[in-house]
Amino acid sequence: MxxxxxxxxxxxxxxxxxxxxxxxxxxxxxxxxxxxxxxxxxxxxxxxxxxxxxxxxxxxxxxxxxxxxxxxxxxxxxxxxxxxxxxxxFSRGRVTIASGTLQAALTLPRLIKGFHLRYPNIDVSMHDVPERVVIEMVKSGAADLGLGTVSERDSEVVGTELLTDAFLVVMRPEHPLAQRSALRWQDLAEETLIGPQRGNPIRERLEAEMARIGMELKLHRSLQVALPLTIIGMVEAGLGVAVMTSTVKPLAHSVGLVTIMPSEPVIARKISLIQRSDNSLAPACRLFREFVQRAIQTSPRGLPA
Missing domain, CATH: 1.10.10.10 (Winged helix-like DNA-binding domain superfamily/Winged helix DNA-binding domain)
Structure with missing residues (x-):
């Protein structure tokens, strides 16, 4: 024996x-x-x-x-x-999360702060990356969790839904469209549109919804960029108007821009905490996921104070 x-x-x-x-x-x-x-x-x-x-x-x-x-x-x-x-x-542990730059700047910091106050011995490491990279990092194991949009067709990852992120138009306050009480997607047909490059999940979602209603919004060829902050800077400089999502509202309003949500139809996407479908999370990662869910469910703004 x-x-x-x-x-x-x-x-x-x-x-x-x-x-x-x-x-x-x-x-x-x-x-x-x-x-x-x-x-x-x-x-x-x-x-x-x-x-x-x-x-x-x-x-x-x-x-x-x-x-x-x-x-x-x-x-x-x-x-x-x-x-x-x-x-x-939970006397120690580590969590690594990847997120698109807007969510990393405007959603995660308060959540991480609230989590750290309650569990000071668990380190949370955040990677702010282009949205298309989030899923890649989760799949490769470079990140335990991702914050973003997960495709139902992708069986390698699974998402825990957190927020609904609606599409809206960002423009300067003196723009003619900013004076309207309501806005339709058709109203953007002749506008100079600024937006993300091809391959970005936000752009893919918008194009799919436009195709569904028989419309096509053409982004200006020279005004397609990688980072949301660059899009905001272009709008603020008067280069055109941008189609973005509601996460950007605090940033847009802070530099004096106007945001209006078009109707007919209202277009939105789901923001989820993403993990590999074949991988069990470590205790600290499970705790962080549950904390984020509770914080968003119980906060009127979807964020801890």
Whole structure:
């Protein structure tokens, strides 16, 4: 038979105390149980570990060599158990989340702050990346979680829905469209439109919805960029109007721009916490996911104060 950790633990205790009686007291076992474990270990190893004297035990040469291995095995197990206990008690841990730049700037910071106040020993590391990179990082394992839009056709990832992000138009306050009380998508047909490059999930969602209603919005060829902040800067400079999502409203309003949500139809996308479908989250990651869900569900603005 193979040696067991229980046998190794008894061996270490006997070697360190020099007596079966003291080893039994340390382990909370009977003296006979400890003696049996040592006998089993010697049989399993095919080695004599102790020279037995009237009152004391002395390690044989083989026992001395085996003791180092036994201590390592027992120590490794104890550290494994302690690490598992700490992780499940949330006394330490690490969470890595990838997010599109707007969500990273305007949604996640308050959530991370609220989480850190409650669980100060868990580190949250955030990567602000283009939206198309979020899913790639989750799939590769570079991020435990992602914040963004997940395709129902992608079986490698699964999302926990958090927010609804509606599409809107961003423009300067003096723009003629800004004076209207209501706006339709058809009203943008002749406008110079600024927007994200091809491959961006926001653009793909918008184009799919426009196709569904038999419309096409053409983004200006030279005004297609990667970062939302650049789009805001272009609108503020008067280069055109932009189709973005409601996450951008605080940023747009802070630089004096106007946002209007077109109707007929109202177009929105779901923002989710994304994880690999074949991977169980570590305790700290599960805790962060649950904290974010509760914070958004209980906050009127979808964010903790």
């Amino acid at each position: 193979e040696p067991t950790l229980k046998q190794f633990r008894a061996f270490v205790a006997v070697a360190e105390t020099g007596q079966f009686t003291r080893a039994a007291e340390r382990l909370g076992l009977s003296q006979s149980a400890v003696s049996t474990l040592i006998g089993q270990l010697e049989t399993n190893l095919g080695l004599r570990l102790f020279d037995r004297h009237t009152r004391l035990l002395r390690l044989t040469q083989a026992g001395t060599e085996a003791l180092a291995v036994a201590r390592q095995a027992v120590g490794d197990l104890d550290r494994l158990v302690e690490n598992a206990r700490e992780l499940n008690d």
